[in-house]
Each structure stands twice: as structure tokens, then as C-alpha cells.
Amino acid sequence: DRTNTRATVRGETRRQKRRRNTITVILVCALVAGIIGGLVFAMTRSGGGPTVPELVGLSYEEAEKELEKAGLSIEPDPDQDTGGMEAGELGKKTVDDQDPKEGTEVEKDTFVTVTLKGVSSNEEEPVAGEDEDEPVVSEPVTPELVPLLDGAPLYPFTKDASIACGHWPAGSQDYPYFGAARDNNARIHAGIDVYPQAGEGAPTKAMKDGTVLKVALFYTRYTGEATYGVLVDHVDFVANYAELKPPSIKAGDTVKQGDLLGYISGTEQIHFEMYTPGTTDWISGWYGEKPANLLDATEMMLRVYGL
Structure with missing residues (x-):
């Protein structure tokens, strides 16, 4: 046992x-x-994604570069009217607000929406009331820009169309398009030339409200005729209305959309240059690389004339 x-x-x-x-x-x-599990949780919490940088005060172009460094993307506020802007014009706009805010941790490739200074909001179409007899009242809308000359342009001012129209011989140094060769290819055309139907003496008008920055001699023709430029600050861009007869308008004057700036000289055209906001003088010539503040006004002018 x-x-x-x-x-x-x-x-x-x-x-x-x-x-x-x-x-x-x-x-x-x-x-x-x-x-x-604790380590995984800690790693997930501390390294979940990039952090949104501060964008307010930067230009749209600078903000886009900052976001690219963080693996993020940018988009303008859909409630703002940026659809008709050229890339260069949009890139100069200043960021006024952002969503998500600075310091927010987000996933990679997230879009950060930015609100831009000086850009108008998209206006909604008026909606009729439930009463079918109630009329829809539409307020008059002032166009953003008006043509600087009366009537459709006499000749095209885009590169392909102006070359193809036959008004200028092949290899001409007088093509009207932005970037055309001048002075035996030593200089580049810094604007676009718009030819009015009325020719010499046709009135030139302000495309929108603005302030005259400069009125001065611009170009002397081979005939000895002196032509003038009128530089106007339109807030979101600066325009040089050039090759005019001596104008009566002067620097410091305020102009309203459609106001008379001057009359077309014997060149029978308006030479139009567009610059970034803040520009205070036109360039003396385009040689080599394009000046940073000089803009191509072709697309804007096509929209203005409905071409």
C-alpha cells in the first residue's frame, strides 16, 4: 500500500x-x-502619415511645392472662380486659408484645399420659387473683362492662325503672336498685336477698372511717328496698352471698365502686354529667357472676344 x-x-x-x-x-x-501589440500601436500612432505644413501667406505655386515635399497634393477652393485662370496667373495668387489646417496628420496623397486672396466666388444660378407664376429675377452681371477694341479683330493673333492666314509672308518678323521673333531673331515679341477693323484712329478702351501707373513713349516708327504706352493696374493683372497716339490720360488717373485710354497710331494695331500683379513698369525688351513677371495674354484675349 x-x-x-x-x-x-x-x-x-x-x-x-x-x-x-x-x-x-x-x-x-x-x-x-x-x-x-503595444509597439505596433505606438508605431501606428506616431507614424500614420505626413503632417500638413503651414501654407497661409504663400503663393499657390509655393504652397504646391511645399505639399509635394510632404507627399500631398493641392487644389483650389471649388467655390472660387479659378477655372478660367492661366497657370501662371493662378500660381501667383496668395493662400488665404487652408483645409486641413497646419499640423493635421493625414494620409499620403491627401488633397489640401486652399482659399486664395482676390479671387471671386462662383455665383449660383437663380432658382425659381415653387409658384410657377413667380418670375425668376436675374440681376445684371458686369462681364469680368470687355474687349479693348470695338468689333472682332481684323487678323488672328494666335501663332498657328496668324501664320496660316496669309497676311504676313513666311518667316515674317511682324507676326502678331506672343513669342514671335523680332529684330532678326535677336528679340522676342513680348505681347500680342490686335488689329481693329477701323484701323488707325480706332479707340482703345480699358478692359476693366484700374489705376493708370505710367504713360510714356513706347515706340517710334520708321516714319518718325512716336507711339505711346498706357500701363494700367487692374489688380489681378497689369496691362500695357501700347502703340497709341499721344493720350490725354495720365499716371494716377482712375479708369472704369470701358473708359477711353487712347487711339490707335499709324501701326494700325494695339500692342498688348500683360504682367503679374505688382508690376510697375513695362519691360524694355524680351531677350533670352522670358521675364518672370511677363504673362502670355493670348488665352485671355481669346475668351474676351469669344474666339
């Missing part, structure tokens, strides 16, 4: 030892799993 009792005790001892070992293994596994 004592022999059986000892055997029973030894067996029970071994079973208790195995149970303790099993419990120990389970506890160790649970501890390891907890540590791993």
Missing part, C-alpha cells in the same frame, strides 16, 4: 508541474503578444 501511495503522489506531483509549466508558457506568450 505504501508503494502505491508513493506512486500516486509522484504522479500527482508531475501533473502539477506540467500544469505550472503550461501556465507559465501561456503567461509568457500573452506578455510577448502584449508587447508586440
Whole structure:
């Protein structure tokens, strides 16, 4: 009997030892799993994605570069009317607000929406009331820009169309398009030339409200005729209305959209240059690289004339 009792005790001892070992293994596994889970959670919390940088005060172009560094993208506020802007014009606009805000942690490739200073909001179409007899009243809308000359242009001013129209011989140094060769290819045309139907003496008008910055001699023709430029600050761009007869308007004058600026000279055209906001003088000539503040007005002029 004592022999059986000892055997029973030894067996029970071994079973208790195995149970303790099993419990120990389970506890160790649970501890390891907890540590791993905690590390994963901490890594996820601390490195979930890029942080949105501060964009307010930067230009749209600068903000876009900052976001690219962070692996993010930019988009203008859809409630603002930026659809008709040229890339260069949009790039100079200043960021006034942003969403998400600075310091927000987001996923990679997230779009940051920016609100821009000096850009008007999209206007919604008027909606009729439930009463079918109630008329929809539309307020008069002043166009953003008006043509600077009366009537459609006499000749095209885009590159392909002006070359193809046949008015100028092949290889001409007088093509009207932006970027055309001048002075035996030594100089580049810094504006676009728009020819009025009425020719010499046709009135030139302000495309929108603005302030006259400069009135000065611009170009002297081979005939000896002196032509003048009128530089106007239109807030979102600066325009040089050039090759006019001596104008009566002067620097410091305020002009309204459609106001008379001057009359076309014997060149029978208006030479139009467009610059970035803040420009205070026209360039003396385009040689080599395009000046940073000089803009191509072709697309804007096509829209103005509905071409």
C-alpha cells in the first residue's frame, strides 16, 4: 500500500508541474503578444502619415511645392472662380486659408484645399420659387473683362492662325503672336498685336477698372511717328496698352471698365502686354529667357472676344 501511495503522489506531483509549466508558457506568450501589440500601436500612432505644413501667406505655386515635399497634393477652393485662370496667373495668387489646417496628420496623397486672396466666388444660378407664376429675377452681371477694341479683330493673333492666314509672308518678323521673333531673331515679341477693323484712329478702351501707373513713349516708327504706352493696374493683372497716339490720360488717373485710354497710331494695331500683379513698369525688351513677371495674354484675349 505504501508503494502505491508513493506512486500516486509522484504522479500527482508531475501533473502539477506540467500544469505550472503550461501556465507559465501561456503567461509568457500573452506578455510577448502584449508587447508586440503595444509597439505596433505606438508605431501606428506616431507614424500614420505626413503632417500638413503651414501654407497661409504663400503663393499657390509655393504652397504646391511645399505639399509635394510632404507627399500631398493641392487644389483650389471649388467655390472660387479659378477655372478660367492661366497657370501662371493662378500660381501667383496668395493662400488665404487652408483645409486641413497646419499640423493635421493625414494620409499620403491627401488633397489640401486652399482659399486664395482676390479671387471671386462662383455665383449660383437663380432658382425659381415653387409658384410657377413667380418670375425668376436675374440681376445684371458686369462681364469680368470687355474687349479693348470695338468689333472682332481684323487678323488672328494666335501663332498657328496668324501664320496660316496669309497676311504676313513666311518667316515674317511682324507676326502678331506672343513669342514671335523680332529684330532678326535677336528679340522676342513680348505681347500680342490686335488689329481693329477701323484701323488707325480706332479707340482703345480699358478692359476693366484700374489705376493708370505710367504713360510714356513706347515706340517710334520708321516714319518718325512716336507711339505711346498706357500701363494700367487692374489688380489681378497689369496691362500695357501700347502703340497709341499721344493720350490725354495720365499716371494716377482712375479708369472704369470701358473708359477711353487712347487711339490707335499709324501701326494700325494695339500692342498688348500683360504682367503679374505688382508690376510697375513695362519691360524694355524680351531677350533670352522670358521675364518672370511677363504673362502670355493670348488665352485671355481669346475668351474676351469669344474666339
